Amino acid sequence: MTVQTEPAVGHAFSRAEIGAFVDEVVVPRAAEFDRLGRIDASIVAEFAARGLWGAVLSVADGGTGAGMTALATVHEEVGRGCSSMRSLLTVHSMALYALDRWGTEAAKSRWKAHMVAGAALGAFCLTEPEAGSDFAALQASARREGDEWVLDGHKLWVTGGQLADVLLVFARTAVGPAAFLVDAAAPGVRRIPVEGITGTRGSQVAEIVFENCRVGSDAIIGPEGMGLAIATGVLDIGRFSVAAGCVGILQACLQASVSYANKRHQGGALLREHQLVQQIIATIATNTRAARLLVWQAAQLKDAGSPDTIMATCIAKQFAATSAVAAANDAVQLHGARGCSDEFPVGRYLRDAKVMEIIEGSTQLQHVLIATDACQNRARVVDVE
Ligand SMILES: Cc1cc2nc3c(=O)[nH]c(=O)nc-3n(C[C@H](O)[C@H](O)[C@H](O)COP(=O)(O)OP(=O)(O)OC[C@H]3O[C@@H](n4cnc5c(N)ncnc54)[C@H](O)[C@@H]3O)c2cc1C
Structure with missing residues (x-):
């Protein structure tokens, strides 16, 4: 999902400010997102205009946030209005945090500004059919071929998987589990919408299948084996x-x-x-x-x-x-x-x-x-x- 709005930066995210935004923009649409099973692009832009997609990172780290207490207020207030939007904000924040903490310089220059601005949304792909709570049992694989990594595997219950632009994917290499940032539009990525979830119905959950998905050598984040x-x-x-x-x-x-x-x-x-x-x-x-x-x-x-x-x-x-x-x-x-x-x-x-x-x-x-x-x-x- 692409939006064209410049992010606000350096917000203190006071409760009064974020609460008024949630009352005005989020609360009135939450029932519709739940009923339709999807959000719309305009609310992504509204979040972007207030710097919410980048709030997990401080301004000093290139984000829009002012620390974890302020982040808690943002996520509490959004959660008061709409758990689907809060879930989308959660997984995006997780992917952005991982990129900032462990990503290569190439990956950062490709994704970070777009993710902070909400122009590229992130998702978190860990759970598999046989690896749920015990995620150490993950079976998705990543093998090195020349300058590329080749990913194969099946991820379940990916919040925002239907609309995300960048996927934080965990897969097993020859050395052990590793984390990768994968362009959701890359060949070999297949998304299957999940319908009929009990709650957070607007969070556009998907199954994602990776079949011979080839990504660059800079897609790995953190050391191999540290996944x-x-x-x-x-x-x-x-x-x-x-x-x-x-x-x-x-x-x-x-x-x-x-x-x-x-x-x-x-x-x-x-x-x-x-x-x-x-x-x-x-x-x-x-x-x-x-x-x-x-x-x-x-x-x-x-x-x-x-x-x-x-x-x-x-x-x-x-x-x-x-x-x-x-x-x-x-x-x-x-x-x-x-x-x-x-x-x-x-x-x-x-x-x-x-x-x-x-x-x-x-x-x-x-x-x-x-x-x-x-x-x-x-x-x-x-x-x-
Ligand atoms: C709406 C929704 C969104 C989700 N979004 C994401 C996402 O974005 N990315 C992602 O990777 N995953 C996502 N998940 C998956 C979620 O993280 C897993 O469902 C969760 O980790 C549990 O795994 P499982 O469903 O396989 O249950 P299981 O692990 O099979 O657990 C089944 C039951 O056994 C219990 N249990 C398991 N192990 C133990 C133990 N050692 N001791 C005691 N009890 C135990 C569990 O508590 C549970 O009650 C999402 C799930 C839902 C429903």
């Missing part, structure tokens, strides 16, 4: 974004629930006056704040360059995703029959939230990682200095 380490680093950014997006879902559930409870009368009283309804609203409000604080802690640790951010991000993602599912379930309940209709967005929130428990490391995988870390580190306290 799993790169995937882990990129997944940390993805998890962070998804955690922030889940805070947005929680906030949207809170707003929808409060709005409905303030209007609907049953049993001679507004819903908000019934104590069991108050319990629902209190739980969503508490978990929204707690999840946001966990994301902010992970952000501050990232900005401080602390390795503790990895576990803080797992914890934030696990808590935010499970809380978002519970909040969306409760929000549907609070709306009664109307919660099961398209009249209100809470049904979409529930479908979108469920996806968040599966992507970027499922809830069970986060539990394994968190418990392993807690046991190894004897449940030590992590403070942000």
Whole structure:
């Protein structure tokens, strides 16, 4: 998908600014993206005009961002409006982060400015039919032939795979797994749209098949054999974004629930006056704040360059995703029959939230990682200095 808009640069991305943009531009279109199963080019341009596609990189690194706390606000607010757009922003940010951190100078000069500007959208191709949570079992292959790499393999569930311009692909070389940046228009790349997904329906998920796909020698990013380490680093950014997006879902559930409870009368009283309804609203409000604080802690640790951010991000993602599912379930309940209709967005929130428990490391995988870390580190306290 190509857009012609110059990016804004150096945004501080205040909540007031990004929140107003989301209310004006994203919220009104989210139901349509969900119903049609696709976004439109104009919203890509609107994001580009505000510098959102480049926000994962600081201005000093050639991006448009102002650090991880600001990034969390961006991804939370976009997630409040539309999880499909937030998912597209997530995978694009992952690909751009990988390019900036591990890409060759040739790859950077080819892609970076376009990706920062949103003129080239990125996607993340890790999952395969037999390699899901256990991505180390990936089978896609890359072999060297002269000045080229030749890729073969089958990737599943690629968010944005229908529209992306550049694909971050993980494949096994003779030395071990490696990461490649592949032009999505290269010969040998076949995209198959995935229909009927439970949530994030507008995120244009695709299966992508690589058949004798030839790319230049500069397409590899990072050392051969380092692919799993790169995937882990990129997944940390993805998890962070998804955690922030889940805070947005929680906030949207809170707003929808409060709005409905303030209007609907049953049993001679507004819903908000019934104590069991108050319990629902209190739980969503508490978990929204707690999840946001966990994301902010992970952000501050990232900005401080602390390795503790990895576990803080797992914890934030696990808590935010499970809380978002519970909040969306409760929000549907609070709306009664109307919660099961398209009249209100809470049904979409529930479908979108469920996806968040599966992507970027499922809830069970986060539990394994968190418990392993807690046991190894004897449940030590992590403070942000
Ligand atoms: C809408 C959507 C978008 C996606 N976008 C992308 C994308 O852009 N790029 C990409 O590469 N992938 C993407 N994925 C794929 C996603 O990352 C995988 O679905 C996820 O990693 C889980 O893999 P799996 O579906 O094969 O499930 P499996 O790994 O087969 O897991 C099945 C179940 O077993 C559990 N389980 C697995 N291993 C363990 C374990 N060791 N201990 C305890 N429980 C375990 C899981 O939690 C899960 O409940 C997307 C998926 C969806 C639904």
